[in-house]
Amino acid sequence: MSQISHLNLLGTSPSEMLLHGPSKRYLNAYHWHDPKIGIVASYTPDSKDVLDHFGIFRGVDQIEAFAQATIVSCCTFLECQKNNWTPLELKEKFLPVFISIGQVNFHSYLAEGDTFISIGDIKFYKFRQMVADGRIYKVPKELNLNEYFSNFTADRLKAYDLDDRFVLIAELFDVTGRALKKELIANK
Numbered sequence: 001m002s003q004i005s006h007l008n009l010l011g012t013s014p015s016e017m018l019l020h021g022p023s024k025r026y027l028n029a030y031h032w033h034d035p036k037i038g039i040v041a042s043y044t045p046d047s048k049d050v051l052d053h054f055g056i057f058r059g060v061d062q063i064e065a066f067a068q069a070t071i072v073s074c075c076t077f078l079e080c081q082k083n084n085w086t087p088l089e090l091k092e093k094f095l096p097v098f099i100s101i102g103q104v105n106f107h108s109y110l111a112e113g114d115t116f117i118s119i120g121d122i123k124f125y126k127f128r129q130m131v132a133d134g135r136i137y138k139v140p141k142e143l144n145l146n147e148y149f150s151n152f153t154a155d156r157l158k159a160y161d162l163d164d165r166f167v168l169i170a171e172l173f174d175v176t177g178r179a180l181k182k183e184l185i186a187n188k
Contacts (some may be wrong), residue, residue: 001184005070007035008030008033008034008035008077009030009033009039009073009074009077010030010031010032010033011030013175014027014028014029014030014041014068014073016087017070017072017073017074017076017077017087018068018073019133023048024064025068025118026043026045026049026064026065026068027041027042027043027065027068027069027073028041028043028062029041029042029145029146030069030073031117031145031146031149031152032149032152032157033074033077033146034041034083034154034157035074035077035078036122036125037076037122037154037157037158038070038119038120038121038122038132038134038154038157038158039069039070039073039074039118039119039120039123040118040119040145040149040152040157040168041068041069041073041117041118041120042115042116042117042139042145043065043069043116043118043119044113044114044115044116045057045061045110045111045112045113045114046112046113047112049061049112050111050112055111055112056109056110056111057109057110057112057114059104059106059170061131062106062110062116062136062169062170063101063104063170063172063175064098065116065118065136066111066118066120066134066136066170066172066175067098067177067181068176069120070118070120070122070130070132070134070175071096071098071116071120071130071131071132071175071177072096072177074120074122074125074132075096075125075128075129075177075179076090076096076129076179078125079128079148080178084160086187090179092182093129093181093182094179094180094181094182095179095180095182095185096177096178096179096186097156097177097178098176098177099129099176099177099178100174100175100176101172101173101174101176102173102174102175103172103173103174103177104171104172104173105170105171106170107140107168107169107170107171108130108167108168108169109169110136114138114139115138115139115145116135116136116137116138116139116169117136117139117145117166118131118134118135118136119134119136119157120133120134120175121133121134121158123174124183126179127177127178128179128180129176129177129179130176130177130178131174131175132172132175133172133173133174133175134171134175135160135168135169135170135171135172136161136168136169136170136171136172137166137167137168137169138166138169139166139169140165140166143165144153148159159184166186
């Protein structure tokens with residue numbers, strides 16, 4: 001794994017940014033990213049993700065997927081870029097912590113095999129802390145997400161400007177995370 005020297009997360013595997021175990025990694029790909037503005041990322045729940053939940057991808061897991069796409073991926077990218085570290089070097093020093101969420105409004109649901117996108121709008125980033133608002137949308141079947149978002153813009157992201165085939169699943173406000181120094185946690 002190399003230093004973050006590219007301009008955004010496009011072409012990066014989420015497994016390089018999300019260093020926790022793969023059983024709870026809810027991110028398949030990055031489709032649009034402007035480091036100071038926001039991100040569009042996707043995930044498709046499989047059978048293990050809906051086990052014992054009637055085939056439904058739970059709301060709490062949707063929130064986790066959104067947090068991984070936004071505050072974890074974006075903050076990791078910016079911190080690595082700023083310090084000329086790899087994500088593994090960052091992980092040696094800091095632990096990403098999900099601090100809070102303001103409000104979530106669910107409008108629909110996701111089932112096994114439903115691809116969805118998290119659109120995250122970065123509201124605040126300072127001192128390894130990030131706050132993002134955003135939405136989760138179910139993606140139309142057979143849509144090529146990389147092609148669809150190839151000409152996406154910051155203005156479109158902020159307006160959640162998608163065509164009518166996308167189904168609004170959830171709106172999220174004030175999702176907050178911070179990278180805490182491991183040495184401070186170990187001493188408690």
